Amino acid sequence: MARIDFTPNLARYVDTDRLTADGRTVGELFDNVFAERVQLKGYILDDQGALRKHVNVFVDNRMIVDRIGLTDAVTNDSKVFVMQALSGG
Amino acid sequence: MRLLVGTRKGLFIYAHGSAGWSVEKRGFLGDPVAALLPDGRDGKLYAALALGHFGNKLHRSDDGGDSWQEVTTPSYPAKPAEHPDPTPWSVEQIWSLEAGGDDQPGRIWCGTIPGGLFKSDDAGMSWSLNQALWEEPKRGLWQGGGYDWPGIHSIMVDPRNSRHITVGLSIGGVWQSQDDGATWHPKGKGLRADYVPPDIAGDPEQQDPHRIVQCTSAPDTLWMQHHNGQWVSHDNGNTWDELLDVMPSNFGFAVAVDPHDPMRAWFVPGGKDEHRIPVNGALVVNRTDDGGRSFTSLTEGLPQQDAYDLIYRHCLDVSPEASNLAMGSTTGNLWTSANGGDSFVRLSANLPPIYCVRFG
Numbered sequence: 001m002a003r004i005d006f007t008p009n010l011a012r013y014v015d016t017d018r019l020t021a022d023g024r025t026v027g028e029l030f031d032n033v034f035a036e037r038v039q040l041k042g043y044i045l046d047d048q049g050a051l052r053k054h055v056n057v058f059v060d061n062r063m064i065v066d067r068i069g070l071t072d073a074v075t076n077d078s079k080v081f082v083m084q085a086l087s088g089g
Numbered sequence: 090m091r092l093l094v095g096t097r098k099g100l101f102i103y104a105h106g107s108a109g110w111s112v113e114k115r116g117f118l119g120d121p122v123a124a125l126l127p128d129g130r131d132g133k134l135y136a137a138l139a140l141g142h143f144g145n146k147l148h149r150s151d152d153g154g155d156s157w158q159e160v161t162t163p164s165y166p167a168k169p170a171e172h173p174d175p176t177p178w179s180v181e182q183i184w185s186l187e188a189g190g191d192d193q194p195g196r197i198w199c200g201t202i203p204g205g206l207f208k209s210d211d212a213g214m215s216w217s218l219n220q221a222l223w224e225e226p227k228r229g230l231w232q233g234g235g236y237d238w239p240g241i242h243s244i245m246v247d248p249r250n251s252r253h254i255t256v257g258l259s260i261g262g263v264w265q266s267q268d269d270g271a272t273w274h275p276k277g278k279g280l281r282a283d284y285v286p287p288d289i290a291g292d293p294e295q296q297d298p299h300r301i302v303q304c305t306s307a308p309d310t311l312w313m314q315h316h317n318g319q320w321v322s323h324d325n326g327n328t329w330d331e332l333l334d335v336m337p338s339n340f341g342f343a344v345a346v347d348p349h350d351p352m353r354a355w356f357v358p359g360g361k362d363e364h365r366i367p368v369n370g371a372l373v374v375n376r377t378d379d380g381g382r383s384f385t386s387l388t389e390g391l392p393q394q395d396a397y398d399l400i401y402r403h404c405l406d407v408s409p410e411a412s413n414l415a416m417g418s419t420t421g422n423l424w425t426s427a428n429g430g431d432s433f434v435r436l437s438a439n440l441p442p443i444y445c446v447r448f449g
Contacts, residue, residue, distance in 0.1 A: 009142070010143065013140075013143065013146070039159065042143075042144055042146070042162055042164070043140075043144065044143075046144065046177075046179040047164040047165040047178060047179035047180060048165070048167065048168055048177075048178060049167075052142065052143065052144055054141060054142040055142055055143070084142045084143075085142065088141045088142045
């Protein structure tokens with residue numbers, strides 16, 4: 001299972017304890033995370049399911065490329081970070 | 090009596106006691122509070138947050154602001170693939186919140202940028218997009234006004250008939266439904282848009298109302314601050330009369346109407362369009378007592394030198410008893426008046442930029 005860490009700035013609003021989930025892509029990973037934590041979804045994705053403009057996701061230290069389809073690959077050993085961009089403040 | 094103040098950095102609830110107004114409660118410190126609704130029917134409070142990174146969120150308090158719970162934020166349906174609409178189907182901002190009629194407990198209307206109107210019948214726990222207005226073919230003529238996309242900033246529910254709803258769009262004009270949102274019709278004969286070619290300057294969907302308010306005791310009277318001036322309608326928005334020769338300016342964003350006197354209204358003039366600051370650095374409130382034929386510029390208690398306060402469209406409110414006015418500015422000044430604007434008292438000069446003020 002991939003490990004997911006969230007920016008501590010999110011902890012003001014929702015439960016962001018580190019968690020693990022399955023998935024072959026960022027999108028699959030998020031689907032599994034949000035199935036457990038429904039409220040978290042709207043903080044990370046917009047109404048159309050794309051990554052919010054001022055949120056960044058890193059998979060194994062690389063920023064993901066596909067912010068709309070969330071097709072960047074993850075593995076069972078991946079470390080995923082959901083970060084607050086410095087833009088948008 | 091309470092006064093809710095939404096700012097760039099939180100919510101401040103003022104209470105009025107023997108010593109005047111003072112901050113009673115604070116909420117969401119550090120977060121932008123874009124819209125507020127005190128629901129007079131059941132006492133619930135609603136606050137829309139516009140989080141810079143994590144999107145818009147709606148919160149509700151059932152205990153007068155002591156505690157808040159996040160309720161459901163309106164969201165747009167999935168946009169069909171290859172849909173020609175260039176508009177993003179995603180809430181960019183919650184711009185207006187209004188309660189439904191007394192016969193509609195739990196009904197809340199929510200206006201958003203990019204132009205969708207949402208309805209809740211369970212006090213914000215679930216929402217539905219008004220498809221009729223969203224699918225209206227003329228929506229393609231709407232434009233952004235200040236923001237990138239059009240938005241609904243004014244929602245008026247007719248106190249005589251809760252199924253009669255009027256909304257104001259910037260830019261998109263005045264739209265009305267007589268059947269609880271099932272069908273919509275553009276209104277606005279007499280309005281004028283100087284920012285489009287002359288041949289279409291009178292088209293209703295080209296109009297840029299900055300704010301529209303309805304007189305609750307005489308709901309056929311609507312007042313409008315428009316990008317190109319100020320108008321009043323006495324026939325429920327069908328036709329509009331322009332207010333002429335208004336000094337020091339007919340530009341601005343905010344307007345309020347006396348809930349008991351349809352002929353009495355307040356505007357806050359600003360230097361036109363390209364400046365958007367008080368004319369000559371002197372902040373005034375304009376009041377008419379005769380339906381807009383004449384205005385008095387009210388200055389007592391307001392800065393008359395080097396004032397660069399802008400009053401946003403939701404930053405002027407009149408209390409239900411019409412005895413109090415409240416006004417908040419982009420530079421964090423908050424004023425109230427207990428005499429219809431004859432004199433103002435500054436409650437604070439140190440608030441964050443103010444986005445909305447509401448009595449309730």
